[in-house]
Amino acid sequence: xxxxxxxxxxxxxxLLTAVxxxxxxxxxxxxxxxxxxxxxxxxxxxxxxxxxxxxQKLWVKGEESGHLQTVHSIHLDCDGDxxxxxxxxxxxxxxxxxxxxxxxxxxxxxxxxREQQDLVFDPDEVYRRRREE
Amino acid sequence: xxxxxxxxxxxxxxLLTAVxxxxxxxxxxxxxxxxxxxxxxxxxxxxxxxxxxxxQKLWVKGEESGHLQTVHSIHLDCDGDxxxxxxxxxxxxxxxxxxxxxxxxxxxxxxxxREQQDLVFDPDEVYRRRREE
Numbered sequence: 001x002x003x004x005x006x007x008x009x010x011x012x013x014x015l016l017t018a019v020x021x022x023x024x025x026x027x028x029x030x031x032x033x034x035x036x037x038x039x040x041x042x043x044x045x046x047x048x049x050x051x052x053x054x055x056q057k058l059w060v061k062g063e064e065s066g067h068l069q070t071v072h073s074i075h076l077d078c079d080g081d082x083x084x085x086x087x088x089x090x091x092x093x094x095x096x097x098x099x100x101x102x103x104x105x106x107x108x109x110x111x112x113x114r115e116q117q118d119l120v121f122d123p124d125e126v127y128r129r130r131r132e133e
Numbered sequence: 134x135x136x137x138x139x140x141x142x143x144x145x146x147x148l149l150t151a152v153x154x155x156x157x158x159x160x161x162x163x164x165x166x167x168x169x170x171x172x173x174x175x176x177x178x179x180x181x182x183x184x185x186x187x188x189q190k191l192w193v194k195g196e197e198s199g200h201l202q203t204v205h206s207i208h209l210d211c212d213g214d215x216x217x218x219x220x221x222x223x224x225x226x227x228x229x230x231x232x233x234x235x236x237x238x239x240x241x242x243x244x245x246x247r248e249q250q251d252l253v254f255d256p257d258e259v260y261r262r263r264r265e266e
Contacts, residue, residue: 001246003243003245004243004246005243017164019161021161026160027159028152028154028161028217030210031152031210073238074238074239075236075237075238076237076246077163077235078227078231078234078236082235084161095211096211101210102208102210102215103208103211104211106176111137112134112136113135113137
C-alpha cells in the first residue's frame with residue numbers, strides 16, 4: 001500500500017488543494033494549499049500548516065491570530081490532488097472574523113449576496129494584539 | 134453590492150476552485166473547477182456544471198452516470214477565488230462508486246490509508262450502461 005506522500009499528486013507548482021472542514025459541525029471553513037513540506041509538518045505536528053502563495057512561505061494556520069487548527073483526520077481524494085482536513089478550529093478560520101471563509105451566500109440568481117452577520121472575533125483587535133506581542 | 138461574477142477572481146487559467154458538499158449530511162463530496170461559462174450554466178440550470186481540465190470542456194456532473202448534483206446553495210469565500218456548492222447528490226459523486234471522492238482516510242502518521250468499503254453504485258455497471266445507451 002502506498003504512503004500518503006506516494007499517493008499525492010502535486011500540481012505544476014508543487015501544490016495540493018486542501019479543503020478544511022470543522023470536525024464537530026461539518027461546516028466547510030476554508031480552502032488552502034499545501035506543498036510537500038507543509039503536508040509533512042502537518043503530519044508531524046498535528047497543526048494544520050499550509051503554503052501561502054501570496055507570501056511564498058510556510059504558514060501555520062493561526063500562528064498570528066491564535067486560531068489554530070488541530071487536525072482530527074486527513075482524507076485524500078480519488079485522483080490524489082486534493083486533501084480534506086477535518087479539524088478542531090479555535091476561534092474562527094476567516095481573517096474577517098467569520099467562523100468560515102464562505103460567509104457570503106449567493107442569492108437572487110447570482111445578482112447579490114446574503115452575508116452572515118455574526119462574527120466570532122473582532123479582526124482589528126485580534127490582529128493588532130498579535131502584532132503588538 | 135457586487136454580483137457573483139463581479140466578486141469572483143478567476144485564476145490565470147480562468148478557473149475557480151469549487152468545493153462540493155452534500156446539503157443533507159454535510160459530507161464533503163469532491164473538489165472541482167469552474168470557469169465563467171460553467172458558473173453561468175450552473176446558475177441558469179441549477180445543475181452543477183464544471184470545467185474539465187483533462188477534457189478541456191464543460192462537464193455537467195452526472196451527464197454520463199446519471200448522478201446529477203442539484204444545487205441547494207452557493208457560497209463565495211472571502212478572497213473570491215473559491216466556491217462552496219451545497220448540493221443534492223444523486224447516487225455517488227465519485228467515479229469509483231463511493232459516495233465521496235475523499236474515501237481514503239490517512240492513518241499511521243501518513244504511512245497508510247483506511248478505505249471506506251461501501252460503494253453506493255457499481256462503476257463498471259453504471260458507466261457501461263451509459264455508454265451503451
